[in-house]
Amino acid sequence: MEERLVYQDMPGSFPNMNGRGCQTSAVSDGFRQGRVDIHHLAHAYSAFAVSPLKMAL
């Protein structure tokens, strides 16, 4: 049931990041712990991390 809820409409949206050199961040920590439930947080982090901004809202 849990897998169905997470993956039914977007299989593959969250690849397994274990062992790909992830260091420390809320996003990579989540992947290492096997979590796949941070979709918007992942979007936010991936935008901010590559932006030229030091602060953002």
Place this chain on the structure above:
Amino acid sequence: MIVDGVGSYRSDAVEPYPSTDAATPLARESESYYKFSGATIECLKKVWMEPDRGFLSDEFYNMPGLGALYSRASTYIFGDWNKCGELMGLAPYGRREQVKHLLELNDGILHVPHWTTDFKQPYVMDSGSWEASPSMRHWEDLAWRVQDDTKCIAGRAGGCAKPPAQKICASPAASALNCVANGRVARESGFENVWIQPAAVTTA
């Protein structure tokens, strides 16, 4: 500011967010607002989409959200929820004001009216040439409406974050590819700086 087709279930969202942004366990993320300062991330607000049509029709694109509406219209026109880019490309071919509003912003709250029987010409797979379909004019007009409603609402996107003198970092998945809406955000939302993530995609 994250404007997405669909995100996590509320029951699965482990990140801290304001307790006032309540929803039922099967609600899905629609919009999220974050504040970044160095390595610190704070969720300021979440807007959830509640299941709209019951368990047997619980696909996210039936839910009331901006990104979900794009996927609903994409499914209707192309038979594929992930053809939002094609929907944006079809919009310039549509005629003005031929389709009723599909998004409304009242007192800073986004409302998505129910999908009605006005829309009864969905593309059906293997039903013949898509390009030659007699529904093409209707599809073009619908695409125009979705795009026009989106860009009108995008210009008021600062409502949650209280500009000016702030910076905004936007990554709404593939919705970030909407150059017209991005232009409205840059010119009209009142933010000091706007950053749109290049090559935005749902894999974040």
